[in-house]
Amino acid sequence: MILRNKNQCSKRMDSTDKIYGELIANVPEDLSVLDCLVGLHWTLVRSEKGTGMAKTLEGGECEEELRSINGMPLKELATYVKSGDFMHASLGMAAINSALNHLKNVEDITDPESPNGFNHFLSNFAGKRVATVGYFPMLDPLGEICQLSIIEREPHDNSYSEKVSHTILPFQDYVIITGTTFLYKTTINFIQQAHKARIILVGASVPLSPVLFRYGVDTLAGVVVTDEKVLWRAVREGSKKSCLTESTQSVFIQR
Template sequence: MTYRPALHALLDWIRPYADAVILDAQIGPFWTAVLSRRCGLASTPHLSHADALLHPPSLRREELIGRPVWEVAQWVLGDEPVRAGAGLAAINSVIEPDLSHCRQMNAKDLLIQRAPGHRVAIVGHFPFTDEVRAAAGELWVLELNPRPGDLPAHMAPQVIPQADVVAITGVTLINHTFDDLVRLCRPDAYVIVLGGSTPLCPALFDYGVDVLGGTVVDDPELVLKDIAGGATFRELRGKRPVLMFQEPPD
């Protein structure tokens, strides 16, 4: 199996919780949730919004419930996207974020704060792209499935080294592009990993990341119910955005 540095670092981090068992799970068209020590989220991979609705995920929740977290977490290394997403959700379900290093704040707001006068690259198309574009000196959006105004993901080697601020979707951990992308960032670039899939784990700071913009689930029952009903991330209730910094924020 291919060695994937960041994913193997995450697996090493959760090794002390290898005996944790998955108590509940949901695999919806857009999001996957795994409940063990806490509720972990990850995107359910799909080609497009329409594809997610037309083709239900190939994985059933019954295949997760009762399994050791450690076993399912290994799936993140594999090439089957839906299982890799479930593996990342399992990892997130046992990571307890150090709240002394966190601030309740949306990664979008941090990006907009950092954008003025800077060149910004965003990997992954987010709903707030236009707001960042209005604030940034220059903005590039790299996307595997480009929309109008986006650049194709294969242009990352030409774009990312130019950027002062780089925002990378946590989904890159699922599709195994994360390691290559962070290697393209300049040493002086400000790097944010963001989105509901993002592990709030200090291990990722060893890869040139400055801030982790993830999600804390406060009401697992509500989140599981919404995911089962096909909710998108914006529609999910019972969760809140959190930024994790290397040092405790002021």
């Protein structure tokens, strides 16, 4: 049996509410939802700023069906990122990313780096203890150069369950966390467990906002949409990975 400190749990929930509140506050009041799409693998929301995306998730708490999303204030849809209904949370995250994840905003934050995937970090990872929350196929070669631990919500033969993350993350040099954890409301939990590590948030669901640096994140590795037409068509057709290669640009921002 694992006994959890009530004060720690309360602090984590407060931080989770705060981080979502700050992200939502960065969505301009004058934007509206021009279109949305819940695809097999990705959820898209388009506003006057452009298209934002997030992983499509199902499950969680079953909430009342959303109605009349098109034309809704973007900020209102963004509040659904806090929902326990994972599909609603996907829409909320995509709404936030519609406002934040575009080239102009990224350039306003800093001069973004656009390296070739994780090659940018390979020299740093060599000989270090590295953990990933989520499975990233492109990181498989890391096992040859570092002590790699993979943590998954649904673990496989060579990975650990999220239930034991607290026994792994405090002892890492680098921790890579999937942006999907924003939808599951577990991001803050993993960040706090990895407080001694350099933390990298990764994936198309990651909001490119400096707000996250105040919570202990060191690097944001997300995407901006560069070809909306190609992306929307690909998501309608059920594309999983190829749509990202053809219609988005990887962006790395470090604090």
